[in-house]
Amino acid sequence: MKRFIHLFIFICLVAFQAEAQLYNNCTTPAAEQVMLGMYDPASYAATTVINDPNTMCAGLNSRVSPDTLHAYLDILKSFHNRNSGSDTSSTVRGFGAARNWVFSRFQDISTQNENRLIPSFLEFDTGICSINRHKDVFAVLPGTDTTDKSVIIIEGHMDSRCTDLCDTACVAQGMEDNGSGTALVIELARVMSKYSYNHTIIFLLTTAEEQGLLGAQAFASYVNRHGIKVKAVMNNDVIGGVICGHTSSPPSCPGYEAIDSTQVRLFSNGGFNSFHKGLSRYIKLEYKEMLRPIVSVPMTVSIMTPEDRTGRGGDHIPFRAMGYTAMRFTSANEAGNADVSSGSYIDRQHTSSDSIGVDINGDGVMDTFFVDFNYLARNTVINGNAAGMIGISPQVPDFTLTTTPGNLVITITQHTEYLNYRVGVRSTTNDWDSVYTFTGSLTDNIQVDTGGKYIVSVASVDDKGVESLFSREQMVTALPTNGIAPLSQQPRNIELLQNKPNPADEVTNISVLVNSAISYKDAYISIRDLAGKEVSRSKIELNNGVNEIQYDHGYNMSGTFIYTLFIDGKAIESRRMVFTN
Numbered sequence: 409m410k411r412f413i414h415l416f417i418f419i420c421l422v423a424f425q426a427e428a429q430l431y432n433n434c435t436t437p438a439a440e441q442v443m444l445g446m447y448d449p450a451s452y453a454a455t456t457v458i459n460d461p462n463t464m465c466a467g468l469n470s471r472v473s474p475d476t477l478h479a480y481l482d483i484l485k486s487f488h489n490r491n492s493g494s495d496t497s498s499t500v501r502g503f504g505a506a507r508n509w510v511f512s513r514f515q516d517i518s519t520q521n522e523n524r525l526i527p528s529f530l531e532f533d534t535g536i537c538s539i540n541r542h543k544d545v546f547a548v549l550p551g552t553d554t555t556d557k558s559v560i561i562i563e564g565h566m567d568s569r570c571t572d573l574c575d576t577a578c579v580a581q582g583m584e585d586n587g588s589g590t591a592l593v594i595e596l597a598r599v600m601s602k603y604s605y606n607h608t609i610i611f612l613l614t615t616a617e618e619q620g621l622l623g624a625q626a627f628a629s630y631v632n633r634h635g636i637k638v639k640a641v642m643n644n645d646v647i648g649g650v651i652c653g654h655t656s657s658p659p660s661c662p663g664y665e666a667i668d669s670t671q672v673r674l675f676s677n678g679g680f681n682s683f684h685k686g687l688s689r690y691i692k693l694e695y696k697e698m699l700r701p702i703v704s705v706p707m708t709v710s711i712m713t714p715e716d717r718t719g720r721g722g723d724h725i726p727f728r729a730m731g732y733t734a735m736r737f738t739s740a741n742e743a744g745n746a747d748v749s750s751g752s753y754i755d756r757q758h759t760s761s762d763s764i765g766v767d768i769n770g771d772g773v774m775d776t777f778f779v780d781f782n783y784l785a786r787n788t789v790i791n792g793n794a795a796g797m798i799g800i801s802p803q804v805p806d807f808t809l810t811t812t813p814g815n816l817v818i819t820i821t822q823h824t825e826y827l828n829y830r831v832g833v834r835s836t837t838n839d840w841d842s843v844y845t846f847t848g849s850l851t852d853n854i855q856v857d858t859g860g861k862y863i864v865s866v867a868s869v870d871d872k873g874v875e876s877l878f879s880r881e882q883m884v885t886a887l888p889t890n891g892i893a894p895l896s897q898q899p900r901n902i903e904l905l906q907n908k909p910n911p912a913d914e915v916t917n918i919s920v921l922v923n924s925a926i927s928y929k930d931a932y933i934s935i936r937d938l939a940g941k942e943v944s945r946s947k948i949e950l951n952n953g954v955n956e957i958q959y960d961h962g963y964n965m966s967g968t969f970i971y972t973l974f975i976d977g978k979a980i981e982s983r984r985m986v987f988t989n
C-alpha cells in the first residue's frame with residue numbers, strides 16, 4: 409500500500425512538472441525584452457517628456473473620457489460573446505475578434521504616441537471549454553530608467569459568460585463584468601502613453617477569469633518564470649456599475665436599485681504588515697492628496713478588509729499567491745452575486761442581462777444605462793494616478809520604531825538619501841489615522857496622547873513631492889506622557905489585541921502579539937455570542953511577533969461577540985468585538 413502511495417505521489421509530481429512546462433510565451437520579443445529590463449530606454453523616449461507629477465495628474469483627470477469609455481463598451485458588446493471558449497477565427501464575433509480588436513487598438517495608441525507602446529499576446533495552453541490554446545492581450549509602456557527594473561501591471565479580465573460556463577452561443581456582452589474593467593485598461597493605455605514613467609507599465613487584459621482566473625494565472629506564471637520584478641498589480645473587475653441588484657455578494661449594497669456613484673472599494677489580502685493593504689492605502693492617499701483637490705465629483709475610497717467579496721475571487725489572487733503585491737478595484741454597488749445556479753436568480757452578473765442598458769421604448773436608442781460612464785471615468789483616473797505615481801516613485805525606505813513618554817520615535821535606516829519622509833500611523837482600522845511628513849532629518853517624534861498600540865510604516869518623498877510605496881509595518885506599545893503604562897497596557901508575553909477594524913462590517917482581523925517565543929501544543933481563537941454559545945473556532949499559530957487570523961463572521965449577523973484566546977485548553981484572554989452588518 410505504501411508503495412502505491414509513493415507511486416501516486418511520483419505520478420502527481422511528474423504531472424505537476426509537465427503542467428509547469430506547458431506552453432506559455434510572449435509573442436512580441438521586444439515586449440519581453442522590455443519586461444526583463446533588457447533594453448535601451450532612449451529607443452522609446454518621447455520627443456516631449458512629460459513626467460511632472462502634477463501635470464500628469466491634472467492631465468489624467470482632464471483627458472480620461474466618459475465618451476471614449478462608452479465607445480469602447482459599444483465595440484466590446486458588438487462581439488456578442490466573449491466566453492474564453494468562443495470563436496477565435498471570426499473577425500466580428502467571439503473572444504478572438506475581441507482580443508484582436510484590443511491588440512489593434514493598442515497598436516493605434518502606439519502609432520499616436522511615437523510607437524512607444526508595444527502590444528503583445530501571451531499565448532498559453534490549458535483546456536478551457538474545448539479550446540486548448542488561449543491568449544491574454546497586453547501592451548508594454550517602457551520605463552525611462554532601467555536601474556530598478558520592476559514593472560507595474562494595470563489589468564482586468566476581458567472574458568464574459570452566461571449561466572453555463574461554456575455557453576459560447578448566448579448573448580454575453582459582459583458590460584459590468586468586465587467590459588467596464590476592459591475599457592478602463594484601454595483608456596489608461598491611451599492616456600498614459602503620452603507620459604514618461606521611470607518604471608515600465610503593463611496594460612493587461614486576461615482571458616478565462618470566469619473559468620478559474622486562468623489568464624491571470626498564466627501571466628503571473630510567465631513573469632515569475634522569467635524573474636520579471638513586479639512592483640504592483642491593480643486589478644479592475646466590475647468597476648462601472650452603480651445600481652444595486654436584488655442580490656449582491658457580501659459586503660452587500662443597501663438594496664434593490666439603490667445607487668452609489670461616488671464610492672469605490674479596494675479589496676486586498678491581509679492585515680498587519682500586508683503590502684497588499686499598503687498598496688490600497690497608497691492608492692487612497694494619492695487620491696486624497698492629489699486628485700481630491702481638483703476633481704468636480706468627490707469620491708469615497710473604501711479600503712475593504714477581505715481580499716474579495718465573500719465567496720468571490722479575481723485576477724489579483726494568482727499574482728498575490730506568487731508573492732506579488734496586488735489588489736482589486738470594484739464598484740460599491742453590484743447587480744447580482746453571480747449565483748446563477750439558484751433557480752430564482754434574476755440579476756445581471758453572469759447572464760445575458762449584463763448588457764450596456766435598456767432600450768425601454770424600443771426605438772433602437774438606449775434610454776437607461778447600467779454602466780455609468782462618468783463613474784467609470786472617475787475610477788479610471790483614481791487607478792491611473794496611483795499607478796503613475798508608483799511609476800515615478802522613489803525607493804522604499806526601512807526604519808526602526810521605539811517609544812519615549814508621549815512619543816513614537818521613528819528613525820530611517822535604509823534609503824537615507826531623501827530630504828523628506830512620510831510616516832503612516834494607524835491604530836484601529838485598515839486605513840491610517842494620520843500621515844505625517846518630516847523634513848531634513850532621519851529621526852522624527854510623533855506625539856501620541858495615550859498609550860496603546862500603534863502600527864507604523866514609512867515612505868520616502870522625492871524632490872518633486874512623490875511618495876514611494878510604504879515600507880513594512882511595525883507595531884509598538886506607546887508609553888503614555890507620564891511614562892507609566894497602566895496595568896492594562898503593560899506588555900505581557902502573550903497579548904490578545906483588539907480586532908481591526910472594530911466595529912466591522914462582516915470580516916475582521918484578530919491578532920495575538922507574542923513578545924518572546926513560547927512552546928505550546930495547540931492554540932485557537934474561540935468566538936462566542938453574548939449567551940455564551942460558540943459560533944466559531946479558528947486555529948492560530950503563535951510565533952514571535954504579531955500573529956493574525958482573518959475572521960469572516962458573515963453578512964446580516966450584527967451584534968456584539970466575545971473572542972477568546974485558548975492555549976493548550978486554557979483561556980488566556982478575552983475581548984469584545986462588534987459587527988454592524
Ligand SMILES: [Zn+2]
Nearest residue numbers: 585586645646
Ligand atoms: Zn469579473
